[in-house]
Amino acid sequence: MLTIQALREEKDRVLQALSKRHIDASADIERVLEWDAQRRNTQSMLDDLLAQSNTLSREIGGLIRDGKKEEAEAIKSQTADLKEQSASLKTQMHELEASIQALLCTIPNAPHLDVIAGKTPEDNVETFRAGEMPKLHAGAVPHWELAERYKLIDFELGSKVTGAGFPFYRGKGAKLQRALIQLFLDRADAAGYEEYIPPLLINAESGFGTGQLPDKEGQMYHAVADDLFLIPTGEVPLTNIYRDTLLKEAELPIKLCGYTPCFRREAGSYGKDVRGLNRLHQFDKVEIVQINHPEQSYATLEAMVDHVKGLLEALELPYRILRLCGGDMGFTSAMTFDFEVFSAAQERWLEVSSVSNFETYQANRLKCRFKGNDGKTQLVHTLNGSALALPRIVASLLENHQDESGIRIPTALQAYCGFDRID
RNA sequence: GGAGAGGUGGCCGAGUGGCUUAAGGCGCACGCUUGGAAAGCGUGUUUACUCGAGAGGGUAACCCGGGUUCGAAUCCCGGUCUCUCCA
Numbered sequence: 001m002l003t004i005q006a007l008r009e010e011k012d013r014v015l016q017a018l019s020k021r022h023i024d025a026s027a028d029i030e031r032v033l034e035w036d037a038q039r040r041n042t043q044s045m046l047d048d049l050l051a052q053s054n055t056l057s058r059e060i061g062g063l064i065r066d067g068k069k070e071e072a073e074a075i076k077s078q079t080a081d082l083k084e085q086s087a088s089l090k091t092q093m094h095e096l097e098a099s100i101q102a103l104l105c106t107i108p109n110a111p112h113l114d115v116i117a118g119k120t121p122e123d124n125v126e127t128f129r130a131g132e133m134p135k136l137h138a139g140a141v142p143h144w145e146l147a148e149r150y151k152l153i154d155f156e157l158g159s160k161v162t163g164a165g166f167p168f169y170r171g172k173g174a175k176l177q178r179a180l181i182q183l184f185l186d187r188a189d190a191a192g193y194e195e196y197i198p199p200l201l202i203n204a205e206s207g208f209g210t211g212q213l214p215d216k217e218g219q220m221y222h223a224v225a226d227d228l229f230l231i232p233t234g235e236v237p238l239t240n241i242y243r244d245t246l247l248k249e250a251e252l253p254i255k256l257c258g259y260t261p262c263f264r265r266e267a268g269s270y271g272k273d274v275r276g277l278n279r280l281h282q283f284d285k286v287e288i289v290q291i292n293h294p295e296q297s298y299a300t301l302e303a304m305v306d307h308v309k310g311l312l313e314a315l316e317l318p319y320r321i322l323r324l325c326g327g328d329m330g331f332t333s334a335m336t337f338d339f340e341v342f343s344a345a346q347e348r349w350l351e352v353s354s355v356s357n358f359e360t361y362q363a364n365r366l367k368c369r370f371k372g373n374d375g376k377t378q379l380v381h382t383l384n385g386s387a388l389a390l391p392r393i394v395a396s397l398l399e400n401h402q403d404e405s406g407i408r409i410p411t412a413l414q415a416y417c418g419f420d421r422i423d
Numbered sequence: 424g425g426a427g428a429g430g431u432g433g434c435c436g437a438g439u440g441g442c443u444u445a446a447g448g449c450g451c452a453c454g455c456u457u458g459g460a461a462a463g464c465g466u467g468u469u470u471a472c473u474c475g476a477g478a479g480g481g482u483a484a485c486c487c488g489g490g491u492u493c494g495a496a497u498c499c500c501g502g503u504c505u506c507u508c509c510a
Contacts (some may be wrong), residue, residue, distance in 0.1 A: 009488085039472095040472085040474095043472065043473060043482080044473060044474065044481085044482090046482075047472090047474085047481050047482040048481075048482090049475070050482055050483085051481055052479085052483070052496085053493075053494085054482090056493065056494090057441075057493050057494040058441070058442090058494085059492070059493090060441080060493050061440095061441035061442080061494070062442085063495085064441080065441080065442085072493080073493095075493075076493045077493090078493085079493045079494090080493085082493095083493085197458065219463085246469095246470080377470090
């Protein structure tokens with residue numbers, strides 16, 4: 001959530017930035033500022049009243065100690081009015097605070113200056129492209145056919161046991177999953193990310209911290225009896241490790257990674273996009289997270305992008321990087337780079353990673369701050385990226401590395417798999 | 424699932440209604456002392472909101488939320504977490 005301080009001090013910049021998302025937040029922001037002024041006014045009135053009643057209470061205490069009961073009783077009678085007034089101001093304060101927060105939560109993050117103002121994915125800017133486009137043999141087929149032919153993934157069995165979008169991986173297909181996870185974790189480890197195995201269910205506070213709640217609960221599976229949510233991404237538990245914390249500047253940057261399954265209801269998705277591994281309700285992902293000094297966060301974003309590049313190059317996959325336009329960016333992000341690999345048999349680009357800088361948007365919700373070397377406390381910047389999400393990587397590995405008699409495993413992955421071909 | 428004990432500052436720990444934002448200790452920072460260090464001595468050492476140009480002031484916070492009271496770390500109720508024992 002945007003900070004009130006930013007709205008107060010640089011409202012025009014924020015409005016301009018938000019216009020890149022094609023939303024006009026000016027009315028909401030005016031309202032927040034107005035409520036905030038009321039809140040401050042209410043608070044100073046309340047503080048005055050409380051100060052008065054504290055003084056009276058101390059007097060009463062003194063009088064009682066001195067045995068002057070009657071004088072004490074006289075002062076007591078003065079406090080009733082103060083009490084009533086302060087109770088009503090307290091209620092007003094709580095209401096104002098709740099209103100401000102509720103409205104602030106509906107305003108998305110302000111995009112960075114370099115983000116362009118497009119509306120749809122077509123407006124995203126391609127910033128980088130690498131890898132060779134594969135030339136497939138005449139009988140090349142999409143991954144879902146390869147998965148069936150070589151008994152790697154069983155979609156129908158998943159539908160029987162759970163439902164559509166919950167495949168079984170089997171045999172070399174299962175081993176390939178483990179190999180990819182291990183490769184990704186080893187790379188993250190080598191890059192200095194500390195590995196965590198987080199819980200897969202999170203509470204509502206954590207959902208709020210990273211921005212899934214309120215309003216996006218429809219995208220998460222909800223364990224109602226215990227009011228817990230299945231994580232849609234490892235970002236949620238990993239980033240929430242640092243909820244309600246005050247760090248020292250010397251502790252930055254914090255670099256975390258973790259492998260988790262991810263669960264997404266994907267309400268509203270349908271059509272050909274969902275074929276095979278293209279869109280699943282449960283999938284595996286290695287996530288990298290960084291918490292850093294505001295002055296460092298864009299250098300960090302670049303480093304995270306480079307890290308993901310390295311993974312795709314190791315897998316010998318052709319890919320491109322897009323800087324998302326304002327209209328296509330996630331609610332909480334200030335700048336996002338998407339990675340897409342070319343899936344040759346489908347002849348489509350598939351999103352396999354999204355790397356974002358949230359600046360202080362999550363940190364403000366998380367209450368994650370650091371005390372600088374100058375003694376001042378400020379919000380950190382949070383960033384995260386998929387490194388990587390498995391299903392579409394598997395889809396493109398299968399499709400791009402297929403030949404007449406099977407599928408070649410890229411060199412970097414062979415030691416992890418324990419085999420160099422699927423056939 | 425049942426029974427009991429407990430949750431106080433960076434840490435340990437005192438505190439059962441007012442003189443307690445919180446004794447004492449440890450740690451940490453700065454200063455004095457010293458040839459240098461240790462010890463010793465002194466000073467300082469939470470956060471949020473808010474008022475103020477600043478110095479500084481006000482309010483709130485002793486797991487969380489309610490309540491009793493003129494006044495709550497302290498009493499009451501609910502929740503939560505930790506520990507011990509039982510199943």
